[in-house]
Amino acid sequence: MRLHHVRVLGPTGLSTAQTVEVNAEGAEDRDATGLVLSPGWMDLHAHLRDPGFPQKETLLSGATSAAVGGFTHVLAMANTDPVTDRGRQLTDAIALKAVGAVALSDDGRHAIDRAMLGRALEAAAAAGLPVLIHAQAEGLGDDPDAEAVAVTEALDALRDVGGARLHMQHVSTRAAVDLIGAAKSEGLPVTAEATPHHLALSSRDVFALGPHGNVNPPLRSPDDRDALCEALVDGVIDAIATDHAPHELAAKQAGANGFHGFETAVGVVLGLGLDGGTVYRACVSRPREIVGQSLEDEWILIDPDAEWRVDAASFKSRGKNTPFQGRRLRGRVIMTVCRGQVVTERVMQHV
Ligand SMILES: [Zn+2]
Ligand SMILES: [Zn+2]
Numbered sequence: 001m002r003l004h005h006v007r008v009l010g011p012t013g014l015s016t017a018q019t020v021e022v023n024a025e026g027a028e029d030r031d032a033t034g035l036v037l038s039p040g041w042m043d044l045h046a047h048l049r050d051p052g053f054p055q056k057e058t059l060l061s062g063a064t065s066a067a068v069g070g071f072t073h074v075l076a077m078a079n080t081d082p083v084t085d086r087g088r089q090l091t092d093a094i095a096l097k098a099v100g101a102v103a104l105s106d107d108g109r110h111a112i113d114r115a116m117l118g119r120a121l122e123a124a125a126a127a128g129l130p131v132l133i134h135a136q137a138e139g140l141g142d143d144p145d146a147e148a149v150a151v152t153e154a155l156d157a158l159r160d161v162g163g164a165r166l167h168m169q170h171v172s173t174r175a176a177v178d179l180i181g182a183a184k185s186e187g188l189p190v191t192a193e194a195t196p197h198h199l200a201l202s203s204r205d206v207f208a209l210g211p212h213g214n215v216n217p218p219l220r221s222p223d224d225r226d227a228l229c230e231a232l233v234d235g236v237i238d239a240i241a242t243d244h245a246p247h248e249l250a251a252k253q254a255g256a257n258g259f260h261g262f263e264t265a266v267g268v269v270l271g272l273g274l275d276g277g278t279v280y281r282a283c284v285s286r287p288r289e290i291v292g293q294s295l296e297d298e299w300i301l302i303d304p305d306a307e308w309r310v311d312a313a314s315f316k317s318r319g320k321n322t323p324f325q326g327r328r329l330r331g332r333v334i335m336t337v338c339r340g341q342v343v344t345e346r347v348m349q350h351v
Pocket of ligand 2: 045046047077107108243245
């Protein structure tokens with residue numbers, strides 16, 4: 001498929017309009033004036049709920065939703081039933097790597113103490129895997145302090161273990177950003193992600209959202225949100241990851257934490273007003289570098305000017321629990337191509 005007049009998102013931002021050939025069986029050449037071609041985004045943090053919770057999501061509905069949202073790779077967290085693998089005992093990191101695990105994570109809970117984290121970092125280092133943590137000292141609830149304490153402990157553990165790599169999931173506070181920034185200046189091998197909702201929303205949105213504003217970590221103050229956005233630009237936050245956490249409506253109304261993430265991510269991220277190079281780093285290159293994946297033949301075509309109103313009923317995901325319901329977003333994925341196949345294509349309606 002030849003795309004004419006398309007701009008390409010790369011490490012230095014957007015190219016000028018050009019003709020690009022994308023390997024896409026059966027797809028016709030087209031005029032792509034105004035459109036942006038990006039390598040497929042990678043989501044370091046998603047809950048696919050399979051096995052165990054088909055009312056929330058399945059591998060098929062989750063993967064379809066990811067593709068529609070522009071993600072050609074997602075990292076599925078382990079808090080399934082049965083758990084893919086997690087707990088108070090160390091897992092066999094080398095065996096997990098042999099069957100395809102690209103990282104170890106405690107996400108869903110932070111039931112890990114300092115000594116256990118140290119041993120997990122050692123085991124992961126021996127297997128060449130990073131450890132991803134949901135940094136929140138459980139005994140302290142979900143206050144900003146609970147994040148700062150867990151981040152401090154984790155960085156201390158990392159300092160003691162040579163060769164380990166630590167990745168902080170869904171960083172949400174200025175205090176954590178400052179700690180991670182200082183650790184990076186010190187040369188510690190730590191990376192961090194922030195979610196689209198923590199970058200775009202704040203505690204001011206919580207009241208209007210009711211139970212649909214419940215998420216862990218919670219939406220923070222506008223000052224915390226500003227700190228995350230600044231940290232994303234200056235590279236203290238490496239990546240944007242959705243923490244896609246689908247729930248059925250009844251669970252959400254009963255107070256379950258978590259947001260649908262995949263199908264709103266591109267619109268929300270483009271709405272942050274970042275430069276193209278930062279978007280490429282946060283959504284394409286750093287997520288892959290963090291888990292050692294190389295970019296494959298995977299592309300998304302984005303209409304950055306498409307305005308649309310979020311309607312969860314149209315989501316491919318079983319999780320309709322979006323905090324962006326009814327909001328107008330600008331920017332949408334119109335085609336996803338993987339390994340020569342058009343995986344999803346949206347018929348554009350001008351609204
Ligand atoms: Zn988490
Ligand atoms: Zn999560």
